[in-house]
Amino acid sequence: MPDSELPTFRYFRDPVAAGAFAPGDVVCQCCERSRGWIYQGSFYSEEEIDDLCPWCIADGSAAARFDGEFTADIGWDLPRWDVPHDVIDVIAHRTPGFPTWQDRRWWTHCDDGAEFVGMAGTDEMIALGDDAIEQVRTTAEVPVDQWAELLPILRADGDASVAVFRCLHCGAYGGYLDLS
Numbered sequence: 001m002p003d004s005e006l007p008t009f010r011y012f013r014d015p016v017a018a019g020a021f022a023p024g025d026v027v028c029q030c031c032e033r034s035r036g037w038i039y040q041g042s043f044y045s046e047e048e049i050d051d052l053c054p055w056c057i058a059d060g061s062a063a064a065r066f067d068g069e070f071t072a073d074i075g076w077d078l079p080r081w082d083v084p085h086d087v088i089d090v091i092a093h094r095t096p097g098f099p100t101w102q103d104r105r106w107w108t109h110c111d112d113g114a115e116f117v118g119m120a121g122t123d124e125m126i127a128l129g130d131d132a133i134e135q136v137r138t139t140a141e142v143p144v145d146q147w148a149e150l151l152p153i154l155r156a157d158g159d160a161s162v163a164v165f166r167c168l169h170c171g172a173y174g175g176y177l178d179l180s
């Protein structure tokens with residue numbers, strides 16, 4: 001049994017639904033405890049670390065202890081990361097990564113990191129509505145004709161999906177196309 005409620009993350013809506021955390025009787029390499037949940041995503045560090053618990057991600061202890069980051073392309077110096085450094089710090093060091101084929105970027109809007117909603121396929125995109133679909137298409141920089149071909153064949157866990165984000169301030173959607 002999980003020993004306590006999972007931590008929540010400002011920039012990651014539902015890590016269990018997204019597959020970032022899975023139940024399991026595994027000892028965390030950071031706190032050296034088995035707490036019922038284990039992280040399934042990537043961790044970029046010198047030393048190869050496979051097993052981390054959600055709590056050691058949330059409090060920053062895993063990133064600090066192993067000098068690692070949960071999102072590879074955090075772009076400390078990139079113009080698109082035109083957000084305060086403490087935001088980047090939270091996303092890099094205290095937020096689980098999400099599964100993608102290509103480089104993982106964190107969408108930003110209104111001078112803040114956006115909330116990762118999940119990987120979306122056709123059904124998930126349609127459920128967001130037309131306005132959101134168009135916002136995602138625009139931020140993903142996919143031409144209209146290409147988008148018309150892609151939208152019907154997207155699958156949340158397939159070779160073509162969209163990483164969907166939502167701005168925590170104005171509610172705008174954004175995202176990146178992810179192709180294997």
Ligand SMILES: [Zn+2]
Nearest residue numbers: 028031053056
């Ligand atoms: Zn731990």
Ligand SMILES: [Zn+2]
Nearest residue numbers: 109110167170
């Ligand atoms: Zn916004």
